[in-house]
Amino acid sequence: MKFDPNWVYFAIFGLLAYMFFTNKDAMPTEKQIDWSDFQRHARENVFAKMTVNLKENLVLAVVKPEHQRAIFGDTLPVATPNRWTGEMEQPSVKVTLPSADRFSDFYDKTKEQYHIDATVKYEEGGNFWLSLLSSLFPILFIVCIWMFAMRKMGGGAGGIFGVGNTKAQMYDKTSDANKKTTFKDVAGLSEAKQEVEEIVDFLKNPDKYTKLGAKIPTGALLVGPPGTGKTLLAKAVAGEADVPFFSLSGSDFVEMFVGVGASRVRDLFAKAKAKAPCIVFIDEIDAVGRARSRNMAMGGNDERENTLNQLLTEMDGFGTNSGVIILAATNRADILDKALLRAGRFDRQINVDLPELNDRKEIFIVHLRDIKTDETVDTEFLARQTPGFSGADIANVCNEAALIAARNGKDLVQRDDFMNAVDRIVAGLEKKSKITTLEERQTIALHEAGHATLSWKLEHANPLVKVTIVPRGKSLGAAWYMPEERQITTYQQLQDEMCATLGGRAAEELSTGKISTGAANDLEKVTKQAYAMVVYYGMSERLANLNYYDSSGQDWGTFTKPYSDETATLIDEEVKRIIQEQYLRAKEILQLNRDKHKELADMLLEKEVIYSDDLEKIFGKRQWLSRSQEILQQQGLIEPEPEAPSEELKT
Ligand code: ATP
Numbered sequence: 001m002k003f004d005p006n007w008v009y010f011a012i013f014g015l016l017a018y019m020f021f022t023n024k025d026a027m028p029t030e031k032q033i034d035w036s037d038f039q040r041h042a043r044e045n046v047f048a049k050m051t052v053n054l055k056e057n058l059v060l061a062v063v064k065p066e067h068q069r070a071i072f073g074d075t076l077p078v079a080t081p082n083r084w085t086g087e088m089e090q091p092s093v094k095v096t097l098p099s100a101d102r103f104s105d106f107y108d109k110t111k112e113q114y115h116i117d118a119t120v121k122y123e124e125g126g127n128f129w130l131s132l133l134s135s136l137f138p139i140l141f142i143v144c145i146w147m148f149a150m151r152k153m154g155g156g157a158g159g160i161f162g163v164g165n166t167k168a169q170m171y172d173k174t175s176d177a178n179k180k181t182t183f184k185d186v187a188g189l190s191e192a193k194q195e196v197e198e199i200v201d202f203l204k205n206p207d208k209y210t211k212l213g214a215k216i217p218t219g220a221l222l223v224g225p226p227g228t229g230k231t232l233l234a235k236a237v238a239g240e241a242d243v244p245f246f247s248l249s250g251s252d253f254v255e256m257f258v259g260v261g262a263s264r265v266r267d268l269f270a271k272a273k274a275k276a277p278c279i280v281f282i283d284e285i286d287a288v289g290r291a292r293s294r295n296m297a298m299g300g301n302d303e304r305e306n307t308l309n310q311l312l313t314e315m316d317g318f319g320t321n322s323g324v325i326i327l328a329a330t331n332r333a334d335i336l337d338k339a340l341l342r343a344g345r346f347d348r349q350i351n352v353d354l355p356e357l358n359d360r361k362e363i364f365i366v367h368l369r370d371i372k373t374d375e376t377v378d379t380e381f382l383a384r385q386t387p388g389f390s391g392a393d394i395a396n397v398c399n400e401a402a403l404i405a406a407r408n409g410k411d412l413v414q415r416d417d418f419m420n421a422v423d424r425i426v427a428g429l430e431k432k433s434k435i436t437t438l439e440e441r442q443t444i445a446l447h448e449a450g451h452a453t454l455s456w457k458l459e460h461a462n463p464l465v466k467v468t469i470v471p472r473g474k475s476l477g478a479a480w481y482m483p484e485e486r487q488i489t490t491y492q493q494l495q496d497e498m499c500a501t502l503g504g505r506a507a508e509e510l511s512t513g514k515i516s517t518g519a520a521n522d523l524e525k526v527t528k529q530a531y532a533m534v535v536y537y538g539m540s541e542r543l544a545n546l547n548y549y550d551s552s553g554q555d556w557g558t559f560t561k562p563y564s565d566e567t568a569t570l571i572d573e574e575v576k577r578i579i580q581e582q583y584l585r586a587k588e589i590l591q592l593n594r595d596k597h598k599e600l601a602d603m604l605l606e607k608e609v610i611y612s613d614d615l616e617k618i619f620g621k622r623q624w625l626s627r628s629q630e631i632l633q634q635q636g637l638i639e640p641e642p643e644a645p646s647e648e649l650k651t
Contacts, residue, residue: 012140012144013141013144017137017141029077029089029090029091029092030060030091030092030093030094031071031072031075031077031091031092031093031094032093032094032095033093033094033095034095034096035095035096035097035098035102037095038059038061038093038095039106039110041061041067041071041093042061042106042107042110042114042116042118043110043114043116044067044114045114045115045116045117045118046063046064046067046070046071047061047062047063047064047093047116047118048062048063048064048090048118048119049061049062049118049119049120049121050062050107050118050119050120050121051120051121051123052097052100052103052120052121052122052123053123054100054122054123054124055123055124057096057097057098057099057100058094058095058096058097059094059095059097059103060092060093060094061092061093061094061095061118062090062091062092063090063091063092063093065090068091071091071093072091076091077091107120169246169247169248181232181235181236181238181239182236182239182240183197183236183240185232185236185366186229186232186233186236186366187355187359187362187363187365187366187391188229188355188356188358188359188360188362188363188391189228189229189233189352189355189359191350191351192222192233192350192351192352193233193236195220195348195350196220196222196233196234196236196237196327196350197240199217199220199237199241199279199325199327200237200240200241202216202217202325203216203241203243203277203278203279203323203325204241204242204243206277206323216323216325217325217347217348218315218316218324218325218326218344218345218346218347219315219325219326219327219328219345219346219347219348220325220326220327220328220346220347220348220349220350221285221327221328221329221330221333221336221341221346221348221349221350222234222327222328222329222330222350222352223329223330223331223333223349223350223351223352224331224351224352224353224354225331225353225354225390226331226390226392227390227391227392227393228352228353228354228355228390228391228392229352229390229391229392230283230329230352231283231329232391233352234247234281234283234327234329237279237281237327238279238281241279243277243278243279244272244275244278244279245278245279245280245281246268246271246272246275246278246279246280246281247280247281247283248268248280248281248282248283249282249283249284249287250282250283250284250285250286250287250288250289250328251284251287251288252264253265253287253288253307254287254288254303254304254307260303261288261303261304261306261307261310262306262307262309262310264307265307265310265311265314266310266314268280268314269314269324272324273323273324276323276324277323277324277325278323278324278325279324279325279326279327280324280325280326280327281326281327281328281329282326282327282328282329283328283329284329284330284331285328285329285330285336285340286330286331286332286335286336288304288307288308288311289308289311289328289330289336289337289340290304290308290335290336290337291335291336291337291338292305292308292337308337308340311340312337312339312340312345315340315344315345316344316345326345326346328346333349354388354389354390355389355390355391355394356485357383357384357387357485358383360382360383360386360389360394361379361380361382361383363391363394363395364379364382364383364394364398365379367394367395367398367399368398371398371401371402371413372411372412372413373412373413373414374412374413374414376414376415376416377413377414377415377418378415381415382397382418382422384482385418385419385422386422387482387483387485388483389425393425396421396425397418397421397422397425398418398421400421400424400425401413401417401418401420401421402417404417404420404421404424405417423472423480424472426480427472427473427475427478427480428472428473428474428475429472429473430470430471430472431470431471431472431473432470432471434471434476436471436476440476441469441605442601442605443508443512443516443518444469444476444477444518445469445477445601445602445604445605446507446508446511446512446597446601447477447504447505447507447508447516447518447519448467448468448469448477448478448479448504448601448604449467449507449597449598449600449601449604450503450504450505450506450507450508450586450590450597451464451467451479451500451501451503451504451507452464452467452479452600452610452615453503453507453589453590453593453596453597453600453619454499454500454503454586454589454590455479455481455500455503456615456619456622457589457593457619458496458499458500458589459492459496460490460492460493460495460496460497461481461496461497461499461500462481462482462483462484462497462500463481463482463612463622464479464480464481464482464612464615465480465481465482465611465612466479466480466609466610466611466612467479467480467604467609467610468604468608468609468610469604469605469608470608470609475521476518477518491533491539494529494533494539495582497529498526498529498530498578498579498582499582499585499586499589500586501522501525501526502522502526502579502582502583502586503586503589503590504518504519504522505519505522505523505583506583506586506587506590507590507597507601509587510587510590510591510594511597511598511601526579526582527575527579530574530575530578530579531571531575533578534571534574534575534578535547535548535549535571536548536549540574540577540578541574542570542573542574543567543570543571543574548561548562548563550562593619596618596619599618600614600615600618603618
């Protein structure tokens with residue numbers, strides 16, 4: 001049978017408790033009496049032996065057998081052996097003395113007179129060892145409990161109670177927990193997949209590369225927005241590679257004890273080296289790999305930095321790891337320490353971006369495998385309706401659609417269910433029961449119609465798909481657009497987007513002469529965008545081509561901004577100017593299309609939801625004015641509604 005060290009603690013604890021509680025005052029053979037009774041019994045010469053404890057002012061007097069019944073009556077105790085010495089303990093009485101002197105006075109005076117024949121023994125104190133033990137008991141008790149708790153926390157052998165052991169989980173050929181995920185489950189991401197497939201190949205056929213003199217890379221970093229499939233890729237590697245795979249999260253290194261992080265890194269690499277060739281996967285590596293602080297005087301996070309230093313050493317120190325490949329994932333490569341990213345540590349950075357149209361289609365195909373759909377569901381259409389969605393969002397849409405269909409008692413999931421799921425994910429749950437007054441609904445309709453009108457009239461604004469005044473999530477109305485999937489955005493595009501966003505408030509002001517709180521979200525978005533244009537993109541007139549962004553993720557703080565107070569004022573002024581310009585522009589365009597805007601708002605009030613077809617009925621084919629035409633028209637130099645380039649709405 002395996003020996004469990006916890007039993008030792010239990011045994012020590014039990015023994016101490018026994019000694020502590022059994023050392024307490026009254027023994028079973030003792031009876032407590034008061035001083036006057038004691039004097040009376042002493043004069044009657046009932047005691048055979050008296051032991052005086054001078055320290056505690058106690059007398060323990062053994063009663064002669066012939067007097068025992070008189071003193072103890074029915075409660076006469078039976079003589080028992082002493083548990084320490086084994087001697088038989090005679091029934092005794094115990095008395096607390098007013099003082100030790102009073103006893104000796106009393107004894108001296110009465111001894112002769114009453115012929116007392118008891119032997120008297122004076123003792124300096126109680127049992128030294130017992131009293132020492134009982135005074136130490138509380139401390140020993142706490143130590144026992146603490147050691148027991150530490151053993152439990154440490155979880156076994158190694159280090160100081162095992163706290164420094166790595167928490168990595170290991171998967172190998174024999175463990176099939178992760179075998180289920182393969183590269184087939186990862187849709188799209190073709191470049192990223194190719195890179196990690198190569199890593200698997202390095203480990204399977206190292207000779208293929210080393211015979212040409214190539215070195216096997218030490219690490220690859222998967223970088224990308226949340227939910228794009230980084231962890232999924234790593235799981236697929238674990239499922240496909242026939243080598244041991246250690247998986248842990250960056251936060252697993254972090255602990256409240258100093259030095260534990262570094263010790264866990266050492267332990268992880270020691271275990272990995274013992275199993276080489278193998279793969280170590282660290283998810284959310286930014287928890288530990290964040291850039292070390294430059295200014296130690298301001299106080300860095302020492303423990304995390306020690307952990308990072310240890311990681312750097314292990315990844316490319318003197319004892320380079322042969323056959324251990326590190327895969328890591330993060331959403332924030334910009335804040336990682338530069339030393340971690342250099343070649344030799346993470347040789348490869350694999351970008352896992354938000355999926356494009358074709359990738360989204362493939363992801364839909366993967367996630368629709370288990371969902372029973374009817375023939376109305378077309379993955380191409382669904383992919384088009386979900387721009388900006390990550391793989392995780394798409395998985396969520398599929399699941400949500402199935403739930404909606406089930407709630408409506410359908411046997412198969414239909415296209416409508418998918419559309420409802422998309423709407424729900426984008427804008428939140430529809431809240432038809434939210435009570436709004438007619439006046440509020442009119443304002444919302446005007447607001448949403450303002451957005452819709454501008455998005456129809458501005459060249460670079462995202463084309464509108466649907467607009468509603470049914471409250472959803474936190475908003476009272478919502479408009480769906482089909483964003484263009486682009487990699488760079490021009491100044492004109494940003495301007496048009498801002499103008500369309502401000503269209504809601506501009507419409508309220510123009511139509512009712514009042515403004516409302518309904519535009520708060522729009523204003524937040526626009527202000528952030530204008531600020532980014534000035535500070536990050538160098539897109540303002542007076543601060544052209546300047547960038548005040550530190551891509552290393554360091555916060556400049558309030559006192560160390562890299563610009564002067566005058567520049568700060570300029571930034572504020574430029575942000576205000578950009579927003580003001582677009583607001584005026586929005587009002588101008590709405591003014592020019594006043595009747596149609598009103599018509600649209602009325603239609604919205606009546607139908608609650610309108611689509612791009614309805615807009616086309618009101619405004620005609622989507623057409624926009626160039627900026628110069630807008631100005632000319634504003635000044636009355638050209639007719640409103642000029643012949644302008646038109647284009648079909650591509651949705
Ligand atoms: P985070 O950075 O937030 O940890 P992540 O990039 O690691 O996110 P995953 O956990 O890999 O994201 O993805 C979450 C889920 O999204 C997966 O379990 C999977 O269902 C789905 N998913 C994401 N990308 C894909 C893809 N390319 N193919 C199939 N499913 C995907």
